[in-house]
Amino acid sequence: xxxxxxxxxxxxxxxxxxxxxxxxxxxxxxxxxxxxxxxxxxxxxxxxxxxxxxxxxxxxxxxxxxxxxxxxxxxxxxxxxxxxxxxxxxxxxxxxxxxxxxxxxxxxxxxxxxxxxxxxxxxxxxxxxxxxxxxxxxxxxxxxxxxxxxxxxxxxxxxxxxxxxxxxxxxxxxxxxxxxxxxxxxxxxxxxxxxxxxxxxxxxxxxxxxxxxxxxxxxxxxxxxxxxxxxxxxxxxxxxxxxxxxxxxxxxxxxxxxxxxxxxxxxxxxxxxxxxxxxxxxxxxxxxxxxxxxxxxxxxxxxxxxxxxxxxxxxxxxxxxxxxxxxxxxxxxxxxxxxxxxxxxxxxxxxxxxxxxxxxxxxxxxxxxxxxxxxxxxxxxxxxxxxxxxxxxxxxxxxxxxxxxxxxxxxxxxxxxxxxxxxxxxxxxxxxxxxxxxxxxxxxxxxxxxxxxxxxxxxxxxxxxxxxxxxxxxxxxxxxxxxxxxxxxxxxxx
Amino acid sequence: xxxxxxxxxxxxxxxxxxxxxxxxxxxxxxxxxxxxxxxxxxxxxxxxxxxxxxxxxxxxxxxxxxxxxxxxxxxxxxxxxxxxxxxxxxxxxxxxxxxxxxxxxxxxxxxxxxxxxxxxxxxxxxxxxxxxxxxxxxxxxxxxxxxxxxxxxxxxxxxxxxxxxxxxxxxxxxxxxxxxxxxxxxxxxxxxxxxxxxxxxxxxxxxxxxxxxxxxxxxxxxxxxxxxxxxxxxxxxxxxxxxxxxxxxxxxxxxxxxxxxxxxxxxxxxxxxxxx
Numbered sequence: 001x002x003x004x005x006x007x008x009x010x011x012x013x014x015x016x017x018x019x020x021x022x023x024x025x026x027x028x029x030x031x032x033x034x035x036x037x038x039x040x041x042x043x044x045x046x047x048x049x050x051x052x053x054x055x056x057x058x059x060x061x062x063x064x065x066x067x068x069x070x071x072x073x074x075x076x077x078x079x080x081x082x083x084x085x086x087x088x089x090x091x092x093x094x095x096x097x098x099x100x101x102x103x104x105x106x107x108x109x110x111x112x113x114x115x116x117x118x119x120x121x122x123x124x125x126x127x128x129x130x131x132x133x134x135x136x137x138x139x140x141x142x143x144x145x146x147x148x149x150x151x152x153x154x155x156x157x158x159x160x161x162x163x164x165x166x167x168x169x170x171x172x173x174x175x176x177x178x179x180x181x182x183x184x185x186x187x188x189x190x191x192x193x194x195x196x197x198x199x200x201x202x203x204x205x206x207x208x209x210x211x212x213x214x215x216x217x218x219x220x221x222x223x224x225x226x227x228x229x230x231x232x233x234x235x236x237x238x239x240x241x242x243x244x245x246x247x248x249x250x251x252x253x254x255x256x257x258x259x260x261x262x263x264x265x266x267x268x269x270x271x272x273x274x275x276x277x278x279x280x281x282x283x284x285x286x287x288x289x290x291x292x293x294x295x296x297x298x299x300x301x302x303x304x305x306x307x308x309x310x311x312x313x314x315x316x317x318x319x320x321x322x323x324x325x326x327x328x329x330x331x332x333x334x335x336x337x338x339x340x341x342x343x344x345x346x347x348x349x350x351x352x353x354x355x356x357x358x359x360x361x362x363x364x365x366x367x368x369x370x371x372x373x374x375x376x377x378x379x380x381x382x383x384x385x386x387x388x389x390x391x392x393x394x395x396x397x398x399x400x401x402x403x404x405x406x407x408x409x410x411x412x413x414x415x416x417x418x419x420x421x422x423x424x425x426x427x428x429x430x431x432x433x434x435x436x437x438x439x440x441x442x443x444x445x446x447x448x449x450x451x452x453x454x455x456x457x458x459x460x461x462x463x464x465x466x467x468x469x470x471x472x473x474x475x476x477x478x479x480x481x482x483x484x485x486x487x488x489x490x491x492x493x494x
Numbered sequence: 495x496x497x498x499x500x501x502x503x504x505x506x507x508x509x510x511x512x513x514x515x516x517x518x519x520x521x522x523x524x525x526x527x528x529x530x531x532x533x534x535x536x537x538x539x540x541x542x543x544x545x546x547x548x549x550x551x552x553x554x555x556x557x558x559x560x561x562x563x564x565x566x567x568x569x570x571x572x573x574x575x576x577x578x579x580x581x582x583x584x585x586x587x588x589x590x591x592x593x594x595x596x597x598x599x600x601x602x603x604x605x606x607x608x609x610x611x612x613x614x615x616x617x618x619x620x621x622x623x624x625x626x627x628x629x630x631x632x633x634x635x636x637x638x639x640x641x642x643x644x645x646x647x648x649x650x651x652x653x654x655x656x657x658x659x660x661x662x663x664x665x666x667x668x669x670x671x672x673x674x675x676x677x678x679x680x681x682x683x684x685x686x687x688x689x690x691x692x693x694x695x696x697x698x699x700x701x702x703x704x705x706x707x708x709x710x711x712x713x714x715x716x717x718x719x720x721x722x723x724x725x726x727x728x729x730x731x732x733x734x735x736x737x738x739x740x741x742x743x744x745x746x747x748x749x750x751x752x753x754x755x756x757x758x759x760x761x762x763x764x765x766x767x768x769x770x
Contacts, residue, residue, distance in 0.1 A: 009602045379598040383612045384587020487559045490598055
């Protein structure tokens with residue numbers, strides 16, 4: 001019978017004690033692996049947020065430069081000014097998306113921006129996140145009105161945008177403000193654009209990054225251009241037919257979205273879009289192209305003067321909005337980083353405490369065991385066990401105990417790591433410092449999502465490593481004490 | 495085999511001018527003073543003496559648990575006093591077999607595993623260790639009880655396991671510390687007979703420290719220790735067995751006889767014998 005099986009038998013000899021020690025150690029170890037898990041999750045989220053935000057800002061900036069002559073006109077949406085408007089200019093802004101079914105969706109009425117502390121926080125929810133908002137279609141006649149009556153206009157693009165999906169009720173919690181809202185969980189967004197030769201040839205009304213098939217052509221009808229996401233959602237490819245709102249279309253091409261706002265957009269002829277969405281004669285926005293960039297503000301003022309009900313947004317407005325967003329994000333990231341460093345120092349303090357506590361548990365348990373077994377140790381030495389044999393016996397017992405605790409700790413950690421880390425590290429898993437609302441509402445991780453601690457294989461290995469290390473450290477002194485016991489104790493010790 | 499009487503062989507333990515002094519505060523307390531003793535291979539020796547006579551110290555020194563202040567301990571030709579502390583475990587493992595008053599079996603190991611313990615790291619395979627342990631247990635009369643843990647064995651049986659364990663590595667000397675101290679008279683007799691038989695049939699050298707005059711009477715040489723010196727040496731009943739003569743009537747006896755075939759008197763000292 002070897003030293004290992006003897007160690008196991010000794011552990012199982014005192015079952016209740018072994019169990020208590022293993023559970024206590026296991027719990028300590030689960031804390032020890034949950035904390036780095038939380039820190040890693042935090043960092044991962046912060047990095048994702050930072051990279052998403054910076055790419056969003058870059059994309060928006062690029063779009064603004066490309067579309068200096070572009071003026072967006074729409075009727076004020078229900079949530080105008082709440083979300084950030086139109087990251088990609090031509091495509092979307094705060095409240096457009098929510099045509100909803102039958103226009104009955106009341107999405108978040110009474111949800112006032114003031115409660116969320118304005119600009120920065122509002123920005124987290126932006127980009128069409130509140131899809132439940134009422135679309136306010138406008139009469140198509142506005143198109144010819146602006147086209148003919150405003151000087152300096154090169155072209156006008158009437159657009160009908162409608163999102164389709166299911167209504168979903170969600171509970172929001174943001175810094176203590178709670179609210180139940182009904183939002184549209186968008187599956188795809190129909191973008192109806194006029195496929196006239198002059199617009200298609202001269203203006204950026206269609207995506208340019210075609211990855212399969214071809215782009216829509218002037219005068220085409222009954223055809224559709226899908227984003228990669230759409231293609232996956234419908235399960236169709238180039239040349240297939242796809243049924244949208246009861247109407248069959250042919251997929252002519254697939255494009256790769258150039259910004260996060262485009263991912264669910266499918267493009268078709270304006271009249272097709274109006275027909276299938278029961279919006280014949282209506283559009284949701286107008287994009288006006290000025291003849292030259294110097295005329296933009298004059299043209300914008302003229303449009304506002306002619307139609308005061310319209311919200312008119314120029315490249316300059318979008319730039320201003322962007323820089324507001326940018327400073328908001330910068331503040332948010334700075335506070336995220338500050339919170340990260342607080343989290344890290346908290347984590348280090350907690351780990352030190354847990355390591356100390358755990359080694360002390362092993363130390364005292366093993367010291368007690370050694371004392372309790374003085375006579376046995378004396379006997380072993382009297383019958384010829386060397387100091388090192390005795391020492392390894394006790395070291396092995398301590399290490400085995402710790403390994404068993406490691407198994408328990410990893411089991412606890414794999415279930416409870418998110419809970420443990422959010423209790424011990426205030427910023428993990430709460431999302432208060434992250435634009436978590438965006439994640440909850442849009443159901444995507446475009447802002448990085450919640451920081452949820454998960455155990456990686458590395459952390460599991462780390463857990464076992466730490467367990468073995470602590471077992472070794474904690475039983476070193478007791479084992480040395482055991483080795484120093486004189487064999488004479490075997491004779492007289494009771 | 496029953497008629498084989500082992501003659502005393504060459505010295506297996508030699509104590510030369512052995513002194514041991516403990517220092518208590520400013521006072522030197524002598525425990526052993528200039529003690530000389532030779533034990534030959536195959537002898538069965540009892541060391542007796544009142545408390546404080548140096549029995550324990552002597553036992554510790556012979557068992558390489560304690561070092562003498564002066565003098566030499568020669569064990570099977572090896573000078574144990576010349577060995578560094580961290581080598582003494584080898585002497586204990588290879589030359590010594592310990593038997594304790596409280597048996598000192600490991601409670602979480604069964605009888606066989608307890609007997610296997612000293613064989614660990616001695617170059618024997620697991621199956622060899624197992625085989626040897628079973629043989630030794632059979633020798634001490636515990637066949638079929640190999641898998642029993644100590645708490646399922648009687649006190650006498652536990653001491654038998656301890657004796658088997660002491661024999662595991664074929665030691666030069668069995669060192670027994672009050673081996674009958676925790677046993678009732680029936681088990682005491684059984685253990686004494688077992689040790690005597692091992693001595694007769696296996697030629698095992700046994701040095702037994704005891705308070706128990708009955709147990710001592712059944713050895714071959716009785717040494718009385720007083721103030722750290724051997725003050726008296728007597729012949730025990732076991733010597734008569736080896737000589738094959740009855741101590742009571744002088745008739746010829748067999749080593750296996752429990753009573754004299756002629757005068758019918760017991761050849762082992764028993765409580766009755768001492769009472770009379």
